[in-house]
Protein backbone atom coordinates (compact mmCIF):
# COMPACT_ATOMS: atom_id res chain seq x y z
CA UNK A 73 0.00 0.00 0.00
CA UNK A 74 1.26 3.49 -0.78
CA UNK A 75 -1.10 6.38 -0.93
CA UNK A 76 0.00 9.92 -0.52
CA UNK A 77 -1.92 13.03 0.41
CA UNK A 78 -0.73 16.56 -0.39
CA UNK A 79 -2.77 18.99 1.69
CA UNK A 80 -2.72 22.75 1.12
CA UNK A 81 0.97 22.79 0.18
CA UNK A 82 2.62 26.18 -0.29
CA UNK A 83 6.22 26.79 -1.27
CA UNK A 84 7.82 30.16 -0.69
CA UNK A 85 11.55 30.24 -1.48
CA UNK A 86 14.02 32.24 0.62
CA UNK A 87 13.98 35.06 -1.94
CA UNK A 88 10.20 35.35 -1.30
CA UNK A 89 9.26 33.79 -4.64
CA UNK A 90 6.09 31.79 -4.11
CA UNK A 91 6.40 28.80 -6.44
CA UNK A 92 3.38 26.76 -5.28
CA UNK A 93 -0.01 27.88 -3.93
CA UNK A 94 -2.40 25.64 -1.97
CA UNK A 95 -1.65 22.37 -3.76
CA UNK A 96 -4.15 19.62 -2.88
CA UNK A 97 -4.07 16.05 -4.16
CA UNK A 98 -4.88 12.59 -2.86
CA UNK A 99 -2.89 9.98 -4.77
CA UNK A 100 -4.31 6.47 -4.56
CA UNK A 101 -2.25 3.33 -4.20
CA UNK A 102 -0.85 2.30 -7.61
CA UNK A 103 -1.95 5.50 -9.31
CA UNK A 104 0.16 7.17 -12.02
CA UNK A 105 -0.09 10.95 -11.55
CA UNK A 106 1.47 13.35 -14.05
CA UNK A 107 2.10 17.00 -13.12
CA UNK A 108 2.14 19.01 -16.32
CA UNK A 109 2.50 22.69 -17.18
CA UNK A 110 4.89 25.15 -18.78
CA UNK A 111 8.40 25.75 -17.49
CA UNK A 112 8.43 27.58 -14.15
CA UNK A 113 4.86 26.69 -13.11
CA UNK A 114 5.96 24.88 -9.93
CA UNK A 115 5.92 21.19 -10.95
CA UNK A 116 9.45 20.30 -9.86
CA UNK A 117 9.08 22.28 -6.66
CA UNK A 118 5.98 20.23 -5.79
CA UNK A 119 7.76 16.96 -6.59
CA UNK A 120 10.81 18.01 -4.58
CA UNK A 121 8.62 18.86 -1.59
CA UNK A 122 7.17 15.34 -1.79
CA UNK A 123 10.68 13.87 -2.04
CA UNK A 124 11.90 15.90 0.92
CA UNK A 125 14.46 17.80 -1.17
CA UNK A 126 12.69 21.11 -0.46
CA UNK A 127 11.09 22.22 2.79
CA UNK A 128 7.32 22.57 2.74
CA UNK A 129 6.48 26.20 3.65
CA UNK A 130 2.89 25.46 4.62
CA UNK A 131 0.55 22.47 4.52
CA UNK A 132 0.80 18.78 5.25
CA UNK A 133 2.14 15.69 3.51
CA UNK A 134 0.85 12.25 4.49
CA UNK A 135 2.24 8.89 3.35
CA UNK A 136 -0.18 6.06 4.11
CA UNK A 137 -1.81 8.31 6.66
CA UNK A 138 1.46 9.13 8.43
CA UNK A 139 2.55 12.76 8.63
CA UNK A 140 5.92 13.06 6.82
CA UNK A 141 5.82 16.86 6.29
CA UNK A 142 9.18 17.36 7.98
CA UNK A 143 10.68 13.86 7.61
CA UNK A 144 14.16 13.80 6.03
CA UNK A 145 14.34 12.60 2.41
CA UNK A 146 16.14 9.39 3.35
CA UNK A 147 13.29 8.31 5.65
CA UNK A 148 10.50 8.81 3.11
CA UNK A 149 10.80 5.51 1.26
CA UNK A 150 10.61 7.16 -2.14
CA UNK A 151 12.95 6.91 -5.13
CA UNK A 152 13.47 9.70 -7.61
CA UNK A 153 14.56 9.38 -11.25
CA UNK A 154 16.14 12.53 -12.63
CA UNK A 155 16.41 13.99 -16.11
CA UNK A 156 20.22 13.76 -16.17
CA UNK A 157 20.32 10.09 -14.94
CA UNK A 158 22.93 10.98 -12.25
CA UNK A 159 24.89 7.72 -12.74
CA UNK A 160 28.39 7.17 -11.36
CA UNK A 161 30.73 7.05 -14.35
CA UNK A 162 33.46 4.98 -12.69
CA UNK A 163 31.07 2.24 -11.57
CA UNK A 164 29.63 -0.58 -13.67
CA UNK A 165 25.92 -0.71 -14.34
CA UNK A 166 25.66 -3.46 -11.73
CA UNK A 167 27.45 -1.32 -9.14
CA UNK A 168 25.34 1.70 -10.00
CA UNK A 169 22.16 -0.27 -9.46
CA UNK A 170 23.44 -1.90 -6.27
CA UNK A 171 24.86 1.30 -4.80
CA UNK A 172 22.01 2.44 -2.55
CA UNK A 173 21.55 -1.08 -1.18
CA UNK A 174 25.29 -1.46 -0.52
CA UNK A 175 25.16 1.84 1.32
CA UNK A 176 22.31 0.47 3.43
CA UNK A 177 24.54 -2.57 4.11
CA UNK A 178 22.01 -5.07 2.83
CA UNK A 179 22.97 -8.72 2.54
CA UNK A 180 25.06 -9.12 -0.68
CA UNK A 181 22.96 -12.13 -1.74
CA UNK A 182 19.77 -10.09 -1.46
CA UNK A 183 21.39 -7.21 -3.35
CA UNK A 184 22.47 -9.60 -6.10
CA UNK A 185 18.95 -10.97 -6.48
CA UNK A 186 17.37 -7.52 -6.54
CA UNK A 187 19.80 -6.15 -9.14
CA UNK A 188 19.32 -9.17 -11.41
CA UNK A 189 15.54 -8.94 -11.08
CA UNK A 190 15.51 -5.22 -11.93
CA UNK A 191 17.92 -5.78 -14.84
CA UNK A 192 15.61 -8.48 -16.15
CA UNK A 193 12.54 -6.18 -16.00
CA UNK A 194 14.44 -3.44 -17.83
CA UNK A 195 16.25 -5.61 -20.39
CA UNK A 196 19.67 -4.70 -18.97
CA UNK A 197 20.90 -8.19 -18.12
CA UNK A 198 23.62 -8.12 -20.80
CA UNK A 199 24.81 -4.65 -19.86
CA UNK A 200 25.60 -5.16 -16.18
CA UNK A 201 29.40 -5.24 -16.55
CA UNK A 202 29.57 -2.15 -18.75
CA UNK A 203 30.22 1.42 -17.67
CA UNK A 204 27.55 4.12 -18.22
CA UNK A 205 29.48 5.73 -21.09
CA UNK A 206 29.22 2.50 -23.10
CA UNK A 207 25.42 2.73 -23.00
CA UNK A 208 22.97 4.75 -25.10
CA UNK A 209 20.91 7.55 -23.55
CA UNK A 210 17.85 5.32 -23.41
CA UNK A 211 19.77 2.52 -21.69
CA UNK A 212 21.21 4.96 -19.16
CA UNK A 213 17.74 6.18 -18.30
CA UNK A 214 16.75 2.55 -17.74
CA UNK A 215 19.69 2.11 -15.35
CA UNK A 216 18.44 5.17 -13.47
CA UNK A 217 15.04 3.50 -13.23
CA UNK A 218 16.74 0.24 -12.18
CA UNK A 219 18.41 2.06 -9.33
CA UNK A 220 14.99 3.20 -8.16
CA UNK A 221 13.41 -0.26 -8.58
CA UNK A 222 15.98 -2.17 -6.48
CA UNK A 223 15.09 -0.02 -3.49
CA UNK A 224 11.45 -1.20 -3.70
CA UNK A 225 10.28 2.26 -2.69
CA UNK A 226 6.71 3.06 -1.73
CA UNK A 227 6.58 5.87 -4.29
CA UNK A 228 8.43 6.49 -7.56
CA UNK A 229 9.10 10.12 -8.45
CA UNK A 230 10.14 11.14 -11.97
CA UNK A 231 11.42 14.61 -12.84
CA UNK A 232 11.32 15.09 -16.64
CA UNK A 233 13.03 11.70 -17.18
CA UNK A 234 12.74 11.75 -20.96
CA UNK A 235 13.93 15.30 -21.67
CA UNK A 236 17.45 14.29 -22.69
CA UNK A 237 16.33 11.63 -25.16
CA UNK A 238 15.67 12.11 -28.86
CA UNK A 239 12.08 11.90 -30.12
CA UNK A 240 12.17 8.24 -31.11
CA UNK A 241 13.75 7.05 -27.87
CA UNK A 242 11.37 9.22 -25.91
CA UNK A 243 8.42 7.32 -27.37
CA UNK A 244 10.03 3.94 -26.67
CA UNK A 245 11.07 4.85 -23.12
CA UNK A 246 7.61 6.26 -22.44
CA UNK A 247 6.12 2.87 -23.29
CA UNK A 248 8.67 1.17 -21.04
CA UNK A 249 7.70 3.39 -18.13
CA UNK A 250 4.05 2.52 -18.73
CA UNK A 251 4.86 -1.21 -18.74
CA UNK A 252 6.96 -0.77 -15.63
CA UNK A 253 4.04 0.89 -13.90
CA UNK A 254 1.67 -1.93 -14.86
CA UNK A 255 4.15 -4.60 -13.87
CA UNK A 256 5.07 -3.12 -10.51
CA UNK A 257 1.68 -1.64 -9.67
CA UNK A 258 3.60 1.19 -8.06
CA UNK A 259 2.41 4.63 -7.07
CA UNK A 260 4.12 7.14 -9.36
CA UNK A 261 4.38 10.92 -9.52
CA UNK A 262 5.80 12.18 -12.79
CA UNK A 263 6.69 15.73 -13.83
CA UNK A 264 6.80 16.91 -17.45
CA UNK A 265 6.19 20.00 -19.56
CA UNK A 266 5.09 17.76 -22.44
CA UNK A 267 1.33 17.38 -22.83
CA UNK A 268 1.76 14.23 -24.96
CA UNK A 269 3.60 12.49 -22.10
CA UNK A 270 0.85 13.57 -19.73
CA UNK A 271 -1.96 12.28 -21.98
CA UNK A 272 -0.25 8.97 -22.72
CA UNK A 273 1.07 8.07 -19.27
CA UNK A 274 -1.29 9.41 -16.63
CA UNK A 275 -4.16 7.81 -14.78
CA UNK A 276 -4.81 11.39 -13.67
CA UNK A 277 -3.20 14.65 -14.79
CA UNK A 278 -2.60 17.68 -12.61
CA UNK A 279 -2.30 20.71 -14.90
CA UNK A 280 -0.52 23.69 -13.33
CA UNK A 281 0.09 27.32 -14.24
CA UNK A 282 2.02 29.94 -12.27
CA UNK A 283 2.05 27.89 -9.07
CA UNK A 284 -1.67 27.13 -9.12
CA UNK A 285 -3.41 23.84 -9.93
CA UNK A 286 -5.74 24.52 -12.85
CA UNK A 287 -7.42 21.13 -13.17
CA UNK A 288 -7.08 17.57 -11.92
CA UNK A 289 -8.64 14.78 -13.95
CA UNK A 290 -8.21 11.86 -16.30
CA UNK A 291 -6.52 12.60 -19.65
CA UNK A 292 -9.93 12.41 -21.35
CA UNK A 293 -11.49 14.85 -18.87
CA UNK A 294 -8.76 17.41 -19.49
CA UNK A 295 -8.97 16.96 -23.25
CA UNK A 296 -12.74 16.82 -23.53
CA UNK A 297 -13.85 19.16 -20.77
CA UNK A 298 -11.00 21.56 -19.97
CA UNK A 299 -11.83 23.63 -16.89
CA UNK A 300 -10.60 26.94 -18.28
CA UNK A 301 -8.81 28.68 -21.15
CA UNK A 302 -5.38 27.77 -19.80
CA UNK A 303 -6.03 24.01 -19.75
CA UNK A 304 -7.85 24.20 -23.09
CA UNK A 305 -4.84 25.84 -24.71
CA UNK A 306 -2.19 23.67 -22.99
CA UNK A 307 -3.69 20.20 -23.53
CA UNK A 308 -4.05 19.13 -27.16
CA UNK A 309 -1.70 19.51 -30.11
CA UNK A 310 -1.95 21.57 -32.25
CA UNK A 311 -3.61 23.79 -29.65
CA UNK A 312 -7.28 24.74 -29.63
CA UNK A 313 -8.32 27.79 -31.72
CA UNK A 314 -10.05 30.60 -29.81
CA UNK A 315 -12.39 33.31 -31.13
CA UNK A 316 -14.25 36.15 -29.44
CA UNK A 317 -17.98 35.92 -30.13
CA UNK A 318 -21.16 37.63 -28.96
CA UNK A 319 -24.10 35.53 -27.79
CA UNK A 320 -27.12 36.41 -29.94
CA UNK A 321 -30.56 34.93 -30.58
CA UNK A 322 -29.85 31.29 -31.36
CA UNK A 323 -26.42 32.06 -32.75
CA UNK A 324 -22.96 33.27 -31.88
CA UNK A 325 -21.74 36.28 -33.82
CA UNK A 326 -18.02 36.28 -34.51
CA UNK A 327 -16.09 38.86 -36.45
CA UNK A 328 -15.63 36.44 -39.33
CA UNK A 329 -18.36 33.83 -38.91
CA UNK A 330 -21.73 33.04 -37.39
CA UNK A 331 -22.18 29.85 -35.41
CA UNK A 332 -25.68 28.38 -35.06
CA UNK A 333 -26.50 27.15 -31.57
CA UNK A 334 -28.28 23.87 -30.81
CA UNK A 335 -31.11 23.90 -28.26
CA UNK A 336 -28.80 22.53 -25.58
CA UNK A 337 -26.22 25.23 -26.31
CA UNK A 338 -28.92 27.93 -26.23
CA UNK A 339 -29.96 26.74 -22.78
CA UNK A 340 -26.35 26.62 -21.60
CA UNK A 341 -25.68 30.18 -22.74
CA UNK A 342 -29.04 31.58 -21.58
CA UNK A 343 -27.53 33.91 -18.99
CA UNK A 344 -24.87 35.15 -21.45
CA UNK A 345 -27.28 36.64 -24.01
CA UNK A 346 -25.83 39.85 -25.43
CA UNK A 347 -22.47 39.22 -23.79
CA UNK A 348 -19.08 38.41 -25.25
CA UNK A 349 -17.66 34.94 -24.64
CA UNK A 350 -14.78 32.89 -26.07
CA UNK A 351 -15.49 30.04 -28.47
CA UNK A 352 -12.84 27.31 -28.60
CA UNK A 353 -12.54 24.71 -31.34
CA UNK A 354 -9.90 22.03 -31.61
CA UNK A 355 -8.21 21.70 -35.02
CA UNK A 356 -9.37 18.07 -35.17
CA UNK A 357 -13.00 19.13 -34.57
CA UNK A 358 -13.04 21.13 -37.81
CA UNK A 359 -14.23 19.46 -41.02
CA UNK A 360 -14.78 20.56 -44.60
CA UNK A 361 -18.29 21.29 -45.85
CA UNK A 362 -19.68 24.28 -43.99
CA UNK A 363 -20.05 28.00 -44.39
CA UNK A 364 -16.99 29.22 -42.49
CA UNK A 365 -14.47 30.48 -45.01
CA UNK A 366 -10.76 29.85 -44.56
CA UNK A 367 -8.05 31.26 -46.81
CA UNK A 368 -5.21 28.77 -46.82
CA UNK A 369 -1.63 29.80 -46.27
CA UNK A 370 -0.02 26.45 -45.63
CA UNK A 371 -0.81 22.76 -46.00
CA UNK A 372 1.07 20.14 -43.93
CA UNK A 373 0.45 16.48 -44.75
CA UNK A 374 0.67 14.16 -41.75
CA UNK A 375 -0.44 11.03 -43.65
CA UNK A 376 -3.84 10.21 -42.15
CA UNK A 377 -4.68 13.90 -41.82
CA UNK A 378 -3.61 17.33 -43.05
CA UNK A 379 -2.90 20.44 -41.03
CA UNK A 380 -4.27 23.47 -42.82
CA UNK A 381 -3.21 26.86 -41.49
CA UNK A 382 -5.13 29.85 -42.73
CA UNK A 383 -7.18 32.85 -41.85
CA UNK A 384 -10.92 33.37 -41.59
CA UNK A 385 -12.28 35.28 -44.60
CA UNK A 386 -8.70 36.03 -45.60
CA UNK A 387 -8.29 38.61 -42.81
CA UNK A 388 -4.68 39.43 -41.96
CA UNK A 389 -5.18 40.07 -38.24
CA UNK A 390 -4.17 37.68 -35.44
CA UNK A 391 -7.80 37.13 -34.36
CA UNK A 392 -8.56 35.52 -37.74
CA UNK A 393 -5.80 32.86 -37.66
CA UNK A 394 -7.01 29.27 -37.62
CA UNK A 395 -5.50 25.79 -37.74
CA UNK A 396 -7.64 22.92 -39.04
CA UNK A 397 -6.74 19.23 -38.89
CA UNK A 398 -8.65 17.81 -41.82
CA UNK A 399 -9.12 14.10 -42.52
CA UNK A 400 -7.06 12.43 -45.21
CA UNK A 401 -4.51 13.77 -47.60
CA UNK A 402 -5.30 17.32 -48.80
CA UNK A 403 -3.35 19.36 -51.32
CA UNK A 404 -4.38 22.95 -50.71
CA UNK A 405 -2.14 25.70 -52.00
CA UNK A 406 -1.54 29.10 -50.58
CA UNK A 407 -4.50 31.34 -51.46
CA UNK A 408 -7.00 28.48 -51.91
CA UNK A 409 -10.33 28.92 -50.18
CA UNK A 410 -11.85 26.09 -48.15
CA UNK A 411 -15.25 26.09 -46.48
CA UNK A 412 -15.29 24.41 -43.07
CA UNK A 413 -17.62 23.68 -40.15
CA UNK A 414 -17.01 23.38 -36.41
CA UNK A 415 -18.12 19.90 -35.30
CA UNK A 416 -17.57 20.44 -31.59
CA UNK A 417 -16.95 23.66 -29.70
CA UNK A 418 -16.15 24.80 -26.16
CA UNK A 419 -17.36 27.99 -24.48
CA UNK A 420 -15.43 30.09 -21.95
CA UNK A 421 -16.40 33.04 -19.80
CA UNK A 422 -14.30 35.98 -20.96
CA UNK A 423 -13.83 37.44 -17.51
CA UNK A 424 -13.17 34.39 -15.33
CA UNK A 425 -11.68 32.35 -18.25
CA UNK A 426 -13.60 29.35 -16.84
CA UNK A 427 -15.41 26.91 -19.08
CA UNK A 428 -19.14 27.51 -19.38
CA UNK A 429 -20.82 24.19 -18.62
Ligand code: ADP
Nearest residue numbers: 085087089091110111112113114115116117118
Ligand atom coordinates in the same frame (compact mmCIF):
# COMPACT_ATOMS: atom_id res chain seq x y z
P1 ADP B 1 8.84 23.85 -13.18
O1 ADP B 1 9.32 22.56 -12.61
O2 ADP B 1 7.38 23.86 -13.43
O3 ADP B 1 9.62 24.30 -14.38
P2 ADP B 1 9.93 25.01 -10.76
O4 ADP B 1 9.21 24.30 -9.69
O5 ADP B 1 11.32 24.56 -11.06
O6 ADP B 1 9.05 25.02 -12.08
O7 ADP B 1 9.98 26.58 -10.42
C1 ADP B 1 8.83 27.29 -10.03
C2 ADP B 1 9.23 28.71 -9.69
O8 ADP B 1 10.08 28.72 -8.56
C3 ADP B 1 10.00 29.43 -10.80
O9 ADP B 1 9.60 30.77 -10.81
C4 ADP B 1 11.43 29.29 -10.37
O10 ADP B 1 12.21 30.36 -10.85
C5 ADP B 1 11.32 29.36 -8.85
N1 ADP B 1 12.38 28.61 -8.17
C6 ADP B 1 12.70 27.31 -8.36
N2 ADP B 1 13.73 26.93 -7.55
C7 ADP B 1 14.04 28.04 -6.81
C8 ADP B 1 15.00 28.31 -5.79
N3 ADP B 1 15.83 27.37 -5.35
N4 ADP B 1 15.04 29.57 -5.28
C9 ADP B 1 14.20 30.52 -5.70
N5 ADP B 1 13.27 30.33 -6.66
C10 ADP B 1 13.17 29.10 -7.22
